[in-house]
Amino acid sequence: MSDFPDKLFAGQRFAVVGLGKNGLPAAHALTAMGAEVIAWDDTPKVRDSTSGLTIQDPREAGGRFDAIVLSPGIPHLLPAPHPIAVWARAASIPILSDTELLFQAVRRAGSAARFVGITGTNGKSTTTALLAHVLTGAGVPAGAGANLGPAALSLPLLPENGVYVLEMSSYMLERIVSLRFDAAAMLNLSVDHLDRHGDMDGYAMAKRAVFARQRASDLAVIGIDDALSREMTAWLRQQPARVATISGATRADVWAESGTLRDADGPILTMAECPTLPGSHNAQNAAAVAAMATFLGVHRAAIAQGLRTYPGLPHRQQLVGRVDGVSYINDSKATNSDAAQRALICYDRLIWIAGGMAKEDGIVPLIPLFPRIAHAMLIGRDTPILAATLREHGVPFTEAGTLENAVTLATSAARAENAPVVLLSPACASWDQFTGYDQRGDRFAALVQAMGGTG
Secondary structure, three states: OEOOOOOOOOOOEEEEEOOOOOHHHHHHHHHHOOOEEEEEOOOHHHHHHOOOOEEOOHHHOOOOOOEEEEOOOOOOOOOOOOHHHHHHHHOOOOEEOHHHHHHHHHHHOOOOOEEEEEEOOOOHHHHHHHHHHHHHHOOOOEEEEEOOOOOHHHOOEOOOOOEEEEEOOHHHHOOOOOOOOOEEEEOOOOOOOHHHHOOHHHHHHHHHHHHOOOOOOOEEEEEOOOHHHHHHHHHHOOOOOEEEEEEOOOOOOEEEEOOEEEEOOEEEEEHHHOOOOOHHHHHHHHHHHHHHHHHOOOOHHHHHHHHHHOOOOOOOOEEEEEEOOEEEEEOOOOOOHHHHHHHHOOOOOEEEEEEOEEOOOOOHHHHHHHHHEEEEEEEOOOHHHHHHHHHHOOOOEEEEEOHHHHHHHHHHHHHHHOOOEEEEOOOEEOOOOOOOHHHHHHHHHHHHHHOOOEO
């Protein structure tokens, strides 16, 4: 691993718009590679606190830009394009993701390091981190990031045998033009981000871009545990890359059956050996990793060892403490019903903390799992929406309002209801009360620790 050459983008001019966790590293990295960079953020406080960059609205900077690097969260089409995006499109200036520029930088630097792209509505962060863990354990130089973090252009230059493992959101996939993934995975598809993509067809098309430009020598991995992904599989089989299907429950090219992960060559390991990967959804994530790691040349035993030793990610079914025999599980990353379903199904009886800014389907898809909920504690803006669904189906609930109240009340309810688990799996976005799901999860963990929670 090494730094990129300092003249790699000499003579090129970029505008970086949005100086957050993607944009700011991108601006500094492009500058370090010799590019002229104009940086901009709509928030005056961010502009005033940014040093070492030329801060200017690119529309006022004059001259020609080779590309606009627009942070993923800033729309260029729907629901309403950012004014700079409108200006860029009118001027025929490409709007790119920082992942696209990482690919260009690696190839310009002369490295043939391989690229893996992982997308899906849920599970992509775990799968990205898990594959990087398996590769590193097998002695393969690996850099993991993009939507997961660190930002793509924060990653080092990898050698010829290196592998970039990139978590690709639909927002990022909309803005790649030459990036080709040697191995690409689309794990699952459910309702999400419809404001950005218009409808499910638009969302599916954005996800499908992870397979763009693949060749016959490449691998395309796709889940078959949901109907929308199965529909995409039929299209994918008409594309050049070799297709590997994966499942956490039914027979596929790599799948889990009766708790054992296997492929055509036989068992790989039992999922019970992987304590940080509970549930059939994580079995599917493990199947994706096994398929891609095998393609990348990792031996079977090393794959199994990597799965066993994976430490897990924060905010994804993370045990943050036990108090008086009750386990407190932080699944704050579950910002939609599909993600929450994957956690709820792992526990027979629990106290559920949910709420925030509900997605279009609310918690209606979770109705089949309601019998597992001894009591629900609701927080955040859309408590009335969730409460109506719970009330209609006879689930006891309390409108707790804040997470602090919810944890206190959940602790009492766990004792009263003899429930061994308190699960924060909100099925909602967090922005009404927190800066993100991570802050929400960190606050939950701190509250548990304050009660004397032990790991």
